[in-house]
Amino acid sequence: MNLEQYLGKKIRVIFIDDQILEGTCNTFTPKLDTDDELYDEITIQTPKSKYVEFDESEIKSIEVI
Template identity: 45%
Template sequence: MKLWEYVGKSLKVVCIDNQVIKGKCDGYTQALDNEPEIASISIERTKDYGIEIYENEIKSIEVI
């Protein structure tokens, strides 16, 4: 998955547990910079709150 391509876009992410997360992707972290070594994206939920989603937790991503 090329997660860096989603930075700056509004997304609908479906996780492997079927949780749906919508919001703007405001960051990407490559696997080498993460612990554990899995790439991730961050989704802005509100002005003060965001969520990080690891690549292995993502079932699908849709640009909305």
């Protein structure tokens, strides 16, 4: 999954547990810079939370909105 392509874009994320989150992707962290070095991570800003961070293992699908 190429998470870097969503940087700066408004996205809708559907997680593997079917929760949905919408917001603007404001950071991308490649897996070599994460704590476990297993998955790329992104952070999105939502109306309710300034920053929500998650990695690609939690994502079912992403779309630009």
